[in-house]
Amino acid sequence: MAKVLVVTSGKGGVGKTTSTAALGAALAQTGQNVVVVDFDVGLRNLDLVMGAERRVVFDLINVIQGDAKLSQALIRDKRIETLSILPASQTRDKDALTAEGVASVMAQLREKFDWVICDSPAGIERGAQLAMYHADHAIVVTNPEVSSVRDSDRIIGMLDSTTEKAKGGGKIEKHLLLTRYDPARAARGEMLRIEDVLEILSIPLLGIIPESEEVLRASNLGAPVTLSSPDSPPARAYAEAARRLEGEKLEVTVPVERKGLLASLFKGKS
Amino acid sequence: MSLFGSFFGRGSKTSAPVARDRLQILLAHERTGNGNESDLLNKLQAEILEVIKRHIAVDQDKVQVKLDRGNSVSMLEIDIEVPQMRPSGQP
Ligand SMILES: Nc1ncnc2c1ncn2[C@@H]1O[C@H](COP(=O)(O)OP(=O)(O)OP(=O)(O)O)[C@@H](O)[C@H]1O
Ligand SMILES: [Mg+2]
Numbered sequence: 487m488a489k490v491l492v493v494t495s496g497k498g499g500v501g502k503t504t505s506t507a508a509l510g511a512a513l514a515q516t517g518q519n520v521v522v523v524d525f526d527v528g529l530r531n532l533d534l535v536m537g538a539e540r541r542v543v544f545d546l547i548n549v550i551q552g553d554a555k556l557s558q559a560l561i562r563d564k565r566i567e568t569l570s571i572l573p574a575s576q577t578r579d580k581d582a583l584t585a586e587g588v589a590s591v592m593a594q595l596r597e598k599f600d601w602v603i604c605d606s607p608a609g610i611e612r613g614a615q616l617a618m619y620h621a622d623h624a625i626v627v628t629n630p631e632v633s634s635v636r637d638s639d640r641i642i643g644m645l646d647s648t649t650e651k652a653k654g655g656g657k658i659e660k661h662l663l664l665t666r667y668d669p670a671r672a673a674r675g676e677m678l679r680i681e682d683v684l685e686i687l688s689i690p691l692l693g694i695i696p697e698s699e700e701v702l703r704a705s706n707l708g709a710p711v712t713l714s715s716p717d718s719p720p721a722r723a724y725a726e727a728a729r730r731l732e733g734e735k736l737e738v739t740v741p742v743e744r745k746g747l748l749a750s751l752f753k754g755k756s
Numbered sequence: 757m758s759l760f761g762s763f764f765g766r767g768s769k770t771s772a773p774v775a776r777d778r779l780q781i782l783l784a785h786e787r788t789g790n791g792n793e794s795d796l797l798n799k800l801q802a803e804i805l806e807v808i809k810r811h812i813a814v815d816q817d818k819v820q821v822k823l824d825r826g827n828s829v830s831m832l833e834i835d836i837e838v839p840q841m842r843p844s845g846q847p
Contacts, residue, residue, distance in 0.1 A: 539782045540825040543794050553794065557817050558801075576786065706775035 488596040491603045492621035493663075494645075496637030498608030500629045501665035504701055504711070506605040507535045509625070510723070511710035513729035514569035518600040521560065524574035525617035527583055527609040533573045536563065537708025548731045549577040550587030556594050565713060570599070580613045591622040609641060611634075619650050623731075625692060629666045630678040638662075638687055661692035663727060668697045669740055693719050693727030694740045721744060759840050777827075785825055804834065812838050 493506045503526075510522040524532035526548065533539045538561045544554035549572075558571075563569035572595070575582070595602045606617035618624060624645050628638040642660060643678040651658045664683060671677045684691060704711035712721045712728075719741040726736055803820045808814050820835040 492843075534782070536779070539778065540785075541823060543797055543823050548794065554798070555817055558797075558822075561822075703771040706771035706778075708774075708778055736807065 488599055489601055490592065490596065490621045491601065491623045491625060492618040493603060493615060493625045493627060493632070494606040494618055494641050495627040495709070496610055496614075496641040497629075497634045500627050500634050501629050501663075501695065502608075503532050503535050503605050505625065505665060505695070505724070506532060506603050506725035507710035508712045509731070510603050510727050511563075511566060511569060512712045512725045513518070513724065514563070514566045514602075515536060515712070516728070516732065517568060518567050518732075519598070520598045520601045520603065521570045521572055521595055523572045523595070523602060523604045523611060525583075527574045527578060527580040527613060528576070530576050531576035531609070532569060532605050533568050535562075535705050538563070538571050539708070542573045542622075544574040544590065545573045547578045547582045549591055550584060551582065556591065556598075565709070568569055568721055575617055579606075583613065583616055585616065585619070586696050588616050589620065590621045599647070600747050610637075610644060614641075614642070617646055618645060618658075621645075621649060621658055623650065623661065625661050625663050626689065627665055628683060628687070630664060630672065630680070630683055630727065633677070635678065635683055635686055640688065647709050659733075660689040662687055662689050663695065663732070665695040666697045667694050667740065669739075669742070676707060687711065692730055693723050693738060695723045695727075696740055696742075717744065719738050730738065781825060781827055793823060795821060800832075800834075804836070808836060808838075814838055 492534055493502045495502050510520050514520040522532060522536070523546065524530050526532070528645045531614070533542050537563040541561050544559035548554040549556050549559050559574055563571065575721050592602065604617045604621065607613040626638050626641060628634050645658045645660060648653050649658055660686065664680060668677060672679060678731065680694065696719045698718060698720045700715045701711055704714040707714050711718065712724050715721055717723070729738055762786065777814060801819055804821065805814065805819045814836065818837040822833040822835070824831040824833065
């Protein structure tokens with residue numbers, strides 16, 4: 487049965503879109519049928535991060551308003567056959583996103599895919615609420631920083647009250663994804679400690695994604711970081727998080743740059 | 757120092773030109789307004805479907821027209837799924 491996931495945070499710029507692309511690609515690479523859905527109407531960016539921007543013609547709003555069929559709006563990834571993207575509209579305003587329209591699209595996506603991953607807009611308003619409404623699981627993306635943690639707390643409250651699951655008396659499964667984590671700064675005491683964030687938010691940890699320049703490189707190239715540099719620390723962290731989503735029990739660690747690789751680089755140079 | 761920088765920079769710094777090129781193509785299309793592209797694709801789909809239907813029985817969503825924008829040329833990808841290559845007039 488299909489699983490619907492929302493990637494949400496409250497605070498902007500913490501890594502939702504990066505995480506949606508990376509987790510979507512990692513899950514699809516295991517052979518699962520995955521669609522990533524951009525809910526950031528008016529500010530779509532998932533297409534760019536996925537490298538599909540030149541192929542966007544129809545979008546979520548077109549499908550909701552009946553101007554296009556879902557199959558016309560879905561863009562198949564060129565690298566991974568089992569990965570698709572449903573882009574957001576760049577021009578329409580977010581009021582075009584109706585609750586009934588979203589419900590119907592989500593129902594159709596559930597039929598076609600194993601995983602439906604919704605990239606939420608920042609904030610706690612309508613757009614963010616619609617993105618989370620149909621979710622079975624939520625990935626709460628948080629930076630180890632006070633305002634991000636506070637906003638995540640807000641979002642967790644909403645996940646437990648305003649979603650379809652919550653209204654039906656059920657519970658959304660929540661997972662914490664700590665991103666842009668800098669082990670050196672944490673060691674110097676300049677950053678909130680992982681234990682502290684976990685204690686404050688008290689939801690299970692899905693993964694810790696280190697701060698890395700590979701993330702910027704990936705978005706420059708238009709490839710999820712799990713594809714552009716699969717051996718890099720953030721890619722390995724995302725790949726492991728994806729395996730946890732699939733139910734594997736893996737201990738959470740912070741991947742570091744592989745020493746062997748650096749050493750061999752040095753050897754190759756001399 | 758600069759030698760060191762360029763050695764380690766290889767691979768990671770060269771992605772910036774790719775980013776610039778991608779943005780140029782994207783923004784060139786967005787600034788001219790791409791509202792007509794969707795109309796064009798819908799029309800193409802409808803008319804292609806019409807022509808196919810004269811000869812083969814196909815569903816509407818088995819004809820897919822997709823676009824890939826390029827710098828100087830764009831690619832139209834037309835995907836037609838037919839059940840069996842049998843003329844529609846015959847049983
Ligand atoms: N692990 C990381 N290391 C370094 N940079 C990162 C990391 N994760 C995200 N970033 C950078 O942070 C910025 C914001 O990331 P992203 O767009 O994924 O956030 P977002 O939560 O989707 O933002 P918005 O709320 O605006 O939609 C981007 O420039 C991205 O490259
Ligand atoms: Mg985003």
